[in-house]
Amino acid sequence: MSLALCALSHTPVMGVHQPADEVVARVEAALDDARAFVADVDPDLVVVFAPDHYNGFLYDLMPSFCIGAQATAIGDYGTSAGPLPVDRAAARSLASAVLDAGVDVAFSERMTVDHGCAQPLDLLFGGIDTVPVVPVFINCVAEPLGPVSRVRLLGEAVGRAAAALDRRVLLLGSGGLSHDPPVPRLTEAPPEVVERLISGRNPTPEERAARQDRVFDAALAYAAGTSDLMPLNPEWDRRFLEVLGGGDLAQLDSWSNESFVQEAGHSSHEVRTWIAVHAALGAMGPYEVRSTFYEAIPEWIAGFGVTTAETRGR
Numbered sequence: 001m002s003l004a005l006c007a008l009s010h011t012p013v014m015g016v017h018q019p020a021d022e023v024v025a026r027v028e029a030a031l032d033d034a035r036a037f038v039a040d041v042d043p044d045l046v047v048v049f050a051p052d053h054y055n056g057f058l059y060d061l062m063p064s065f066c067i068g069a070q071a072t073a074i075g076d077y078g079t080s081a082g083p084l085p086v087d088r089a090a091a092r093s094l095a096s097a098v099l100d101a102g103v104d105v106a107f108s109e110r111m112t113v114d115h116g117c118a119q120p121l122d123l124l125f126g127g128i129d130t131v132p133v134v135p136v137f138i139n140c141v142a143e144p145l146g147p148v149s150r151v152r153l154l155g156e157a158v159g160r161a162a163a164a165l166d167r168r169v170l171l172l173g174s175g176g177l178s179h180d181p182p183v184p185r186l187t188e189a190p191p192e193v194v195e196r197l198i199s200g201r202n203p204t205p206e207e208r209a210a211r212q213d214r215v216f217d218a219a220l221a222y223a224a225g226t227s228d229l230m231p232l233n234p235e236w237d238r239r240f241l242e243v244l245g246g247g248d249l250a251q252l253d254s255w256s257n258e259s260f261v262q263e264a265g266h267s268s269h270e271v272r273t274w275i276a277v278h279a280a281l282g283a284m285g286p287y288e289v290r291s292t293f294y295e296a297i298p299e300w301i302a303g304f305g306v307t308t309a310e311t312r313g314r
């Protein structure tokens with residue numbers, strides 16, 4: 001049995017509008033480090049904690065958390081499409097254990113995932129179908145959200161259950177850090193967008209392309225300094241990473257949801273996936289960060305981080 005962790009930001013803009021070559025090279029080097037770490041861990045199961053961006057989870061029924069026993073990726077923003085090789089027995093076992101621990105996780109036999117789940121698998125494994133996975137959805141965009149303490153408890157419960165599987169498990173977190181890309185919000189959107197957030201599954205290719213183009217255009221404006229989207233907050237990002245590295249995750253319980261938005265943008269809630277993976281790893285004892293990378297990358301509207309960690313003394 002072993003647990004290891006990799007957490008990384010995702011961005012729809014990667015490969016579309018690139019930052020300077022030296023920035024891309026630094027990101028690639030960090031991803032190379034992460035890939036080497038993952039190759040060394042040689043996981044036979046990846047538990048991937050990911051948000052969704054109104055592709056699989058909409059306001060017709062929005063759970064806080066959901067474990068998928070079967071899942072399909074839609075292939076947005078150039079990420080891989082198709083069925084994920086979900087380990088159904090492991091998914092059921094994790095879901096049962098998490099429920100037993102008192103965390104009311106939803107369970108799906110038809111989960112749809114988007115780039116939030118597929119991009120880190122593509123980046124680390126070269127595809128979404130190379131290693132058995134269990135996808136764990138964490139709602140990071142659709143307000144209202146529960147407190148981050150619940151995310152920590154979810155992570156701890158998954159970590160304990162994953163350790164009991166007697167497998168080499170990689171805990172993979174996807175999202176964040178500070179960023180405020182143009183993801184619509186129920187309370188502010190015009191009626192036609194509200195309807196899409198409630199029941200807009202399976203848009204036409206044209207509708208999807210228009211949505212994606214809006215994000216790409218927003219990234220261009222953001223990089224050019226002509227956007228009114230909120231600035232990245234590297235200072236906040238570094239403070240957050242420091243807390244995670246230190247292992248005392250309960251400190252984050254006092255960070256209110258409003259403070260995330262005010263200091264680091266609406267989509268900084270995606271760091272819930274980082275909290276979950278660190279809590280999961282920490283559930284089995286103290287851990288050590290093996291590598292960490294951070295850079296604010298306006299071209300990608302992303303405080304971009306990559307962290308690997310494993311149980312101390314492994």
Ligand SMILES: O=C(O)/C=C/C(=O)/C=C/C=C(\O)C(=O)O
Nearest residue numbers: 010011012053181182183184211
């Ligand atoms: O316009 C929409 O409905 C959707 C927009 C997105 O999916 C934007 C995604 C942005 C990220 O995933 C990010 O974390 O920056």
Ligand SMILES: [Fe+2]
Nearest residue numbers: 051116175270
């Ligand atoms: Fe995202």
